[in-house]
Amino acid sequence: MTDHAVPVGGPILTRPFKWLMAIFGLGVLLLIWRFLAGLGATTALNDGYPWGLWIAFDVVTGTALGCGGYAVAILVYILNKGKYHSLVRPAILTSALGYSLAAFAIVFDVGRYWYIYRIPLHFWQWNLNSALLEVALCVMAYVFVLWIEMAPPILEVMQEGSSPFFRRLAQTTLPILNKSMVFIVALALLLPTMHQSSLGTVMMLAGQKLNPLWQTPFLPLLFLVSVVGMGYAVVVFESTLSSFFLKRPYETEMLGSLAKIMAYITIGFLAIRLLDLLYRGAFGLAFTSGWLSFFFWLEIVLFVASAAMALSPAVRANPGRLFQMAMLMLIAGGLYRFDTYLVAFNPGPGWSYFPAVPELFITIGIVALEIMIYIVFIKRFPILGGASPARSRA
Amino acid sequence: MGVDRRTALKGMAVAGAALLASGPGDQAREPHPAPSDAVGMLYDATLCIGCKTCVVACREANHMPPERTALGGGIYDSPISLDGQTRNIIKAYEGADGKSSYMKSQCMHCLDPACVGACMIGALQKREHGIVTWDGSRCIGCRYCQVACPYLIPKFTWDKAIPKIVKCEMCSQRIAEGKIPGCCEVCPRSAVIFGKYDDLLAEAKNRLKKNPDRYYPKIFGEKDGGGTQVLYLSKAGISFTDLGLPALGDTPVPELSQEIQHAAYKGFIAPAVLYVALGTVIWRNKRAEAQGKEEKP
Ligand code: SF4
Numbered sequence: 001m002t003d004h005a006v007p008v009g010g011p012i013l014t015r016p017f018k019w020l021m022a023i024f025g026l027g028v029l030l031l032i033w034r035f036l037a038g039l040g041a042t043t044a045l046n047d048g049y050p051w052g053l054w055i056a057f058d059v060v061t062g063t064a065l066g067c068g069g070y071a072v073a074i075l076v077y078i079l080n081k082g083k084y085h086s087l088v089r090p091a092i093l094t095s096a097l098g099y100s101l102a103a104f105a106i107v108f109d110v111g112r113y114w115y116i117y118r119i120p121l122h123f124w125q126w127n128l129n130s131a132l133l134e135v136a137l138c139v140m141a142y143v144f145v146l147w148i149e150m151a152p153p154i155l156e157v158m159q160e161g162s163s164p165f166f167r168r169l170a171q172t173t174l175p176i177l178n179k180s181m182v183f184i185v186a187l188a189l190l191l192p193t194m195h196q197s198s199l200g201t202v203m204m205l206a207g208q209k210l211n212p213l214w215q216t217p218f219l220p221l222l223f224l225v226s227v228v229g230m231g232y233a234v235v236v237f238e239s240t241l242s243s244f245f246l247k248r249p250y251e252t253e254m255l256g257s258l259a260k261i262m263a264y265i266t267i268g269f270l271a272i273r274l275l276d277l278l279y280r281g282a283f284g285l286a287f288t289s290g291w292l293s294f295f296f297w298l299e300i301v302l303f304v305a306s307a308a309m310a311l312s313p314a315v316r317a318n319p320g321r322l323f324q325m326a327m328l329m330l331i332a333g334g335l336y337r338f339d340t341y342l343v344a345f346n347p348g349p350g351w352s353y354f355p356a357v358p359e360l361f362i363t364i365g366i367v368a369l370e371i372m373i374y375i376v377f378i379k380r381f382p383i384l385g386g387a388s389p390a391r392s393r394a
Numbered sequence: 395m396g397v398d399r400r401t402a403l404k405g406m407a408v409a410g411a412a413l414l415a416s417g418p419g420d421q422a423r424e425p426h427p428a429p430s431d432a433v434g435m436l437y438d439a440t441l442c443i444g445c446k447t448c449v450v451a452c453r454e455a456n457h458m459p460p461e462r463t464a465l466g467g468g469i470y471d472s473p474i475s476l477d478g479q480t481r482n483i484i485k486a487y488e489g490a491d492g493k494s495s496y497m498k499s500q501c502m503h504c505l506d507p508a509c510v511g512a513c514m515i516g517a518l519q520k521r522e523h524g525i526v527t528w529d530g531s532r533c534i535g536c537r538y539c540q541v542a543c544p545y546l547i548p549k550f551t552w553d554k555a556i557p558k559i560v561k562c563e564m565c566s567q568r569i570a571e572g573k574i575p576g577c578c579e580v581c582p583r584s585a586v587i588f589g590k591y592d593d594l595l596a597e598a599k600n601r602l603k604k605n606p607d608r609y610y611p612k613i614f615g616e617k618d619g620g621g622t623q624v625l626y627l628s629k630a631g632i633s634f635t636d637l638g639l640p641a642l643g644d645t646p647v648p649e650l651s652q653e654i655q656h657a658a659y660k661g662f663i664a665p666a667v668l669y670v671a672l673g674t675v676i677w678r679n680k681r682a683e684a685q686g687k688e689e690k691p
C-alpha cells in the first residue's frame with residue numbers, strides 16, 4: 001500500500017471518446033424504440049427462446065466480467081496478499097460498472113419493467129424458491145455495495161476540491177467509511193459468492209431443455225469457480241490495457257502471479273466439469289451431439305489453452321502474451337455462460353434464435369457507455385496506482 | 395510471513411466450513427400431492443375427432459381476439475401453435491405406420507409447477523382448486539416461467555409495448571361462476587372433460603382397465619413431472635412422446651434446483667455464518683497488518 005492511487009488526468013473528449021459517444025447514442029435511440037414498440041419489434045426473442053443476448057451477455061457474462069473486484073478482494077482481504085492492493089481500486093471500478101450496467105440491462109430486458117421496483121420492496125410477495133429472486137436481490141445489493149466501495153476515491157477528490165460543502169461531506173464520511181470497511185468488504189465477498197453460484201442454479205430449472213453436457217446439479221459450483229478464474233483474467237486484461245493506452249509501466253510481475261492462481265482455479269474447474277460428466281455418464285455426448293459437441297470442445301480447448309499459457313513462466317514474463325492468456329480465459333468463461341444460457345438451450349423443434357440487429361447494437365452501446373465511464377473515472381479520480389500523472393502523459 | 399500464512403489458512407478453513415455446512419444433505423422437499431379441492435381435465439385422444447371446437451370456445455371463454463393467420467392468400471383464424479392469444483390448440487400426429495391421432499395442449503396445471511417455482515414475485519401461483527393462474531398486478535415480465543415450463547405453455551405477447559404472460563388458467567373465472575371450462579363445455583365427443591381431480595384419475599384408470607386394447611397403457615400426468623391436474627390418455631400404439639409430451643420421469647421438475655437452493659439458504663444460516671467468517675478473517679488480517687507496521691520501524 002506504499003504506492004498511492006492518483007488520477008491520470010488529461011482531456012476527456014478525445015476522438016475515440018467521441019466515437020464511443022456516437023455508438024452509445026445509437027444504442028439510446030434503439031432503446032427508445034424498444035420501449036415504444038415492444039420486445040417483439042426490436043429483438044429476435046420468441047416463446048421458445050424467451051432469453052437471448054441481453055440475458056446471456058449483458059447480465060450473465062457481464063456480471064462475470066465484473067467479478068474482478070471479487071476475485072482480487074479474495075486475495076487481498078482473505079488470503080492476505082497485500083502486494084495486490086494496488087489492483088483493488090481499478091478492479092472494483094470495473095466491477096461497479098459491469099454490475100450497474102447489467103442491472104440496467106435487466107430493466108430493458110424485462111417486459112413489465114414498471115413493476116421492477118417491487119422485487120426489492122415487496123418482500124411479502126417473494127418466492128424464496130426462486131433462484132432468480134436470489135440473483136436479483138443479490139445483484140441489486142451488490143451494485144450498492146460496490147458503489148460504497150468506490151466512494152473513498154470520489155470523496156478523496158472532494159476533500160481537495162473547492163466546494164466547502166463537499167469538503168465537509170468528505171471529511172465526515174471518509175473516516176466512517178474507513179471504519180466500516182470490514183463489514184462492507186465482507187458483504188462484497190459474500191454477495192457474489194451467492195449470486196454467481198445462483199446464476200448456475202437458475203438454469204437447472206430449464207431441465208431437459210438444457211443439453212445434458214451442461215445441465216448438472218454442479219452448475220452452481222461450476223459457475224462460481226469459473227467466475228473467480230474470469231475475475232483474475234479481467235484484472236490482467238484491464239491492467240494491461242490501461243498500461244498500454246496510458247503509456248504506464250506494465251505490472252507484469254504481479255499479473256503473472258495472478259495468472260498462476262487463475263491457472264490452478266481453471267484446472268479445478270475443468271476437473272469438476274469432466275468428473276461430473278463421467279459420473280453422470282454423459283461424457284459420450286461430447287462426441288455425439290453434433291455442433292453442440294463442437295461448442296463443448298471449444299470451451300474445453302479455450303480453458304486448457306489459457307491455463308497452459310498461464311503456467312508457462314515465459315508467458316507470465318511477457319505482457320503481450322499475458323494479455324492473450326487473459327483474453328482466452330474471458331472468452332472461455334463467456335462461452336461457457338453463453339452455451340449454458342443460449343447455445344445448449346433447446347426448447348424443441350421449430351424454435352430458433354439469433355440476436356436481431358437492434359438487440360446487438362443496444363448491447364454494443366452499453367459496452368461503449370461502460371468504457372466511457374471508466375475513462376472518465378480513471379482520468380479524474382484516484383483509481384490507478386503506481387506511476388505519476390506526469391509520466392502518464394509522456 | 396508466518397503470521398500471514400497462518401491467518402490465511404485459518405481464513406480458508408473457516409470459509410470452507412461455512413460452505414460445507416451449506417452442502418446438500420438432509421434437505422428433502424415435501425411431496426406435493428393434489429390439493430383437496432383440486433379440479434382437472436381429462437383428454438382422451440381416442441375420442442377426439444380434431445374438430446377444434448374447443449379452440450374456438452377457449453378463445454370466446456377468455457375474450458381473446460381471433461388470430462389472423464395469412465395462408466395461401468387468405469386470412470384464417472388458424473393458429474399453428476399456442477401463442478400470445480391462443481391458450482388451447484389441437485394438433486395432429488401421424489406415425490410412419492399410418493397411425494394417427496389428435497393432441498390437445500394447454501397448461502397441465504402441474505402439482506409441483508416449474509413456472510411457479512421460477513416466478514420471483516408470485517405472479518404465477520397455484521391458487522384455488524390447484525389451478526395455476528397469472529396475476530398481472532405482480533408479473534415483471536422476466537419470462538423465467540417460459541424458460542422453466544417443460545411443456546412450453548406460458549406465452550408472451552411480444553408484439554405489445556405493455557406485454558403479458560398468457561396461458562390456460564382452466565377458465566378459473568368461469569369456475570368461480572359455477573360454470574365449467576369453455577373447451578370441456580363444447581366438446582361434441584366429450585374427448586375433454588372437466589371434474590374433480592380424484593374422480594378424473596379414477597375415471598382414467600377405469601377406462602384403461604375396461605379397454606386395455608384401445609389405449610396406450612399409461613395415464614400421462616398421473617406421476618409425470620411430479621403429476622399434473624390435466625390427465626391424458628392415448629391410443630394404443632401411440633406413446634405420449636409421439637404426441638409431443640416430454641419424457642420427464644416422476645421427479646418434479648423443480649425438485650433438484652430447489653433442494654440445492656434450500657440447502658444453501660435455509661433460514662439464511664449458511665450465508666450469515668459465511669458473512670461472519672469473512673468479516674472475522676478480514677478484521678484479523680487488518681489487525682495483523684497494522685501490528686506488522688508498528689513493529690517495523
Ligand atoms: S404446464 Fe407449465 S405453465 Fe402449466 S403449471 Fe405446469 S409448469 Fe406451469
Ligand code: SF4
Nearest residue numbers: 513533534536537539
Ligand atoms: S414473466 Fe411474470 S409470471 Fe413469468 S416468471 Fe417472470 S414475473 Fe413470473
Ligand code: SF4
Nearest residue numbers: 452482562564575577
Ligand atoms: S380450460 Fe379454458 S383456458 Fe384452458 S384450454 Fe380450456 S377453454 Fe382454454
